[in-house]
Amino acid sequence: MVELKKKNWTRLTFATVMATVMVVVAACGNQKDSGTENGGNQGNNASQETITLTMMHPWTSPNVDNEVYKARIASFEAEFPHIKIQQDGVAAAQYKTKLFTLATANNLADINVTWPGADLDPLVKGNLLMPLNDYMDNWNGLVLEDALVGYSADGNQLAIPTKRNFVDIIYYNKEYLSQVGYDEFPSTYEDFIDMIKKLKEAGITPISLGNKEKWPLQSSYMSIIGQRFAGADFFNKVMAGEAELTDPQFVKAIAVIEELTQLEAFNVDANNMDSVQAQDYLIQGKAAMHISSATVDGRIRTTNEEGDKFGIALFPSVPDGLGDPKMASGVSQFGISIKSGLDEKKQAAAIEFMKYFVSEELYTDLAKAGILVPANVEMGDDISPYLKEMYELTSHGSSPVFDAVINTQAAKEFENGLQAITVGRSTPEKVAQDAQALIER
Template identity: 90%
Template sequence: MKKWTRLTFAMVMATVMIVVAACGNQKENNEGANNTGGASQEETITLTMMHPWTSPNVDNEVYKARIAAFEAQFPHIKIQQDGVAAAQYKTKLFTLATANNLADINVTWPGADLEPLVKGDLLMPLNDYMDNWNGLVLEDSLVGYNADGNQLAIPTKRNFVDIIYYNKEYLAQVGYNEFPTTYEDFIDMIKKLKEAGITPISLGNKEKWPLQSSYMSIIGQRFAGEDFLNKVMAGEAQLTDPQYVKAIAVIDELTKLEAFNVDANNMDSVQAQDYLIQGKAAMHISSATVDGRIRTNNEEGDKFGIALFPSVPGGLGDPKMSAGVSQFGISIKNGLDEKKQAAALEFIKFFVSEELYTDLAKAGILVPANVEMGDDISPYLKEMYELTSHGTAPVFDAVINTQAAKEFENGLQAITVGRGTAEEVAQDTQALIGK
């Protein structure tokens, strides 16, 4: 009897184990079937993104916060960021482009900087998705990122590169209660600042682009006119033309007047901003972006004014214009697989949005979009909009090809240390136009 009982119990347990195992297998099969149908929702997709948002400018913080917000809302999409300093960014971008090894998402510039990427067919056309930005992004800001009818990027900010920030107290100290409107008075003011023991202009040209972009984009326009650079690229004018050589010679004149700080070529652009903020110089020429550091987020912001470069003798350009460009276009690499492309489109729609433009505007950044100017918008930003609302001149390296622009930067820096002439810089740069 006991033997029979033990045998019956063993048979029952064996049956139970078989049933449990079968149920377990059925559950695994069901889960496997469910995973097959829902993998696209839960699978982690990693997108690489290269950007130049490494410096402490306020707009850079807005961009990085927007990336973090995207990852929080779309946890299955990871953005692997490659932050490259602005001075090296374009060089790396074009090096990767040559090897057909761009990141999945890239920050790009319009005009001449976009051309190599267009020729290599490296950017995905966004034409079919433009409904996301219709009525939001200004049409004239999209033009620079359009090639052969294809929209290749959506810009995130509008920047003017030639804003003169000045210490009102220092200028008043030498008799200028308003910023001078003529070059003659501008030079007179510089001489008087020097006599008073005040460094006239803080320059951080270690990265080389400031003299090329912030200075020569507008000085060249003042002398040669706003259409001159486009004529150069079309072969209808040359940088060696007398009017443009006069423009380059301004850098030589300022150098000989000792208008810049002595360590200009060892100081970067952020350090030069600090130089002005700390009261070590009377002026600093840079982009509208840095208004956030100098005035908006500075307790002593009211002591700084903004102005544009004055008119010049015999100048052909409109002295009310500022040199500007739509910047930081967000582009998607061409040829991504279906899943990555869908994720990248999800990112660009989220990232370049009304929320981004509003956050940038609140931080004091000019934006290429129709956004409400509420009461919380800084009065400094409104002043900047007014200053830059009288027409836009082109930025040098947005028109002139990269190789020539780099040669121009080297030549301008050489002038600041007493090597070379305006004529030589013009000749050396002209030789590389179009190459």
């Protein structure tokens, strides 16, 4: 960028000065990487108009990936002081509801965190997201193509995913399982139930569950249990009208929640505890197992001095099951998208944010924190062995997550029904019927 010499400055008219400044601003805005220290960039942007972008995200819990995301936002604001990110952090359990409520009113934030598949459909139908096709050179070759697919529609790329998550990882206390005769995690459902009974007899809570937010049983449990019984393509068939949640194989899957409830496998306060508290139950030695996403490996093992106490496994094979017991249930998450219809200045600022935020640096920071990423990045020697183990466990293919395929209204009804089962107020058949009715409606 060429600096105007002082002697030439006095000869320029006011109009010429303003035109020159606008050219300089545009040149700076088009740079992919400023290549300067924060102080230098602040000097260049000091006289620029301040632009405020609103951003809604679900990064409110103390998970390690959430801290990485918020640190990246802070770094952007330091690098581009003329662009302010006004954050609206919404708890994960309420995030999608608020997102769709704002979408209905055409009042989305300027930048939004989105999910693929069924969750993206309403935003696509409303033309609420800006296509990113003209800017894909920033991510081609970096982001894995199969991770981008869920965020594209009608030939338009509408968001860029920032992490790859598997929702069904079983974290277990090695010592507790060994205490009841299981030096390895059971590979069959029969042995799994036997282990739960023995843990109960030993006075150990088998599974810590925090279902206050209702999504854990739906997402972390039924995504994979449904796959084990009904097959990897079952949820897609349901939405295509080729299968129903009331099919016998899937009702058998729901019955697993009923059986675990009857065996008192969960902590008694499961419906009054949130997902983070349930993680703490496992970490503190109050339960033998916890079923949650790959993301929480950061808390349970990577940043935990006693991380070696815990192993990871997938849900075992089930009798007459149609699914592959080696598969995990996964999805590319936290797609960053831009609201359509922004004015020229806000759109330019939002694109600048996208290029900076969704970058190789972000993916590398996430990987160092033990988070699976949908990108081609160098792992390096400093990558946690726990992360390598997680990659190996989840490297045998993935099946869909329930609420990434089943429409939101039906998924919420399903969550309510599963919680009702845990307090003896519903049955697998009724839960399936109620959710299926909303799909057909």
